[in-house]
Amino acid sequence: MAAIRSHVKVRMQRAGGRVAELVTFTGIYDGLEHFACVFGEPRPEALVRLHSECLTGDVFASTRCDCGAQLDEALRRLAAEDGVLLYMRQEGRGIGLYNKIDAYSLQDHDIDTFRANELLGRGRDERDYGAAAEMLRALGVERVRLLTNNPDKCRQLEENGISIVAQERTGVYLTPDNRAYLADKAAQSGHLLPGMESLS
Numbered sequence: 001m002a003a004i005r006s007h008v009k010v011r012m013q014r015a016g017g018r019v020a021e022l023v024t025f026t027g028i029y030d031g032l033e034h035f036a037c038v039f040g041e042p043r044p045e046a047l048v049r050l051h052s053e054c055l056t057g058d059v060f061a062s063t064r065c066d067c068g069a070q071l072d073e074a075l076r077r078l079a080a081e082d083g084v085l086l087y088m089r090q091e092g093r094g095i096g097l098y099n100k101i102d103a104y105s106l107q108d109h110d111i112d113t114f115r116a117n118e119l120l121g122r123g124r125d126e127r128d129y130g131a132a133a134e135m136l137r138a139l140g141v142e143r144v145r146l147l148t149n150n151p152d153k154c155r156q157l158e159e160n161g162i163s164i165v166a167q168e169r170t171g172v173y174l175t176p177d178n179r180a181y182l183a184d185k186a187a188q189s190g191h192l193l194p195g196m197e198s199l200s
């Protein structure tokens, strides 16, 4: 299997924000257009956010989940202290946008987020972070502080040769619409969301 290599780097600036380098890659084995945003010169033990695509949350600021608020927090922190955002095209925990919308429809009938995936004939969480590990290696970033509440991201990166020197949690972004979702993530997939487990 060909190694993943960084391909093209272009300047990208968020309105009012800091300039980052947007990096594409060749050799990504899952065929998805993952990319990185690199802020400054990432040091050893760089801050890294491994963010799974959520069109509804990231672009439309949907309050059904916490993704948009987490992405905002990550971009603010990375702009302040340098580091890397990996934007992984893993919409809907890997089942895609249309399936996620179908899963939302089931959740509107009191099915939880993980069971909804199963009822659609899909895995509870289909994300694989092997490509993310290779992207970090291609960027020369192999010891990281990972900004996430999801222990599976740390486990999978470690299994793929990236050292997690610290797991740094994001804030807990509770809304009236995402209460059950956050509670189920805490209770069923071990996300570190203090105070949410007991609400499941």
Ligand SMILES: Nc1nc2c(ncn2[C@@H]2O[C@H](COP(=O)(O)OP(=O)(O)OP(=O)(O)O)[C@@H](O)[C@H]2O)c(=O)[nH]1
Pocket: 050, 051, 052, 053, 054, 055, 065, 066, 067, 070, 090, 091, 092, 093, 094, 095, 099, 100, 103, 104, 107, 113, 117, 147, 148, 149, 150, 153, 170, 185, 191
């Ligand atoms: N299938 C499905 N996917 C969802 C649902 N809500 C959000 N997602 C997707 O879940 C992914 C984000 O996963 P989360 O569990 O919120 O967070 P995480 O990435 O595991 O953990 P953090 O690093 O702490 O953000 C994105 O790809 C979203 O599109 C849902 O109800 N069903």
Ligand SMILES: [Zn+2]
Pocket: 054, 056, 057, 058, 065, 066, 067, 068
């Ligand atoms: Zn989301």
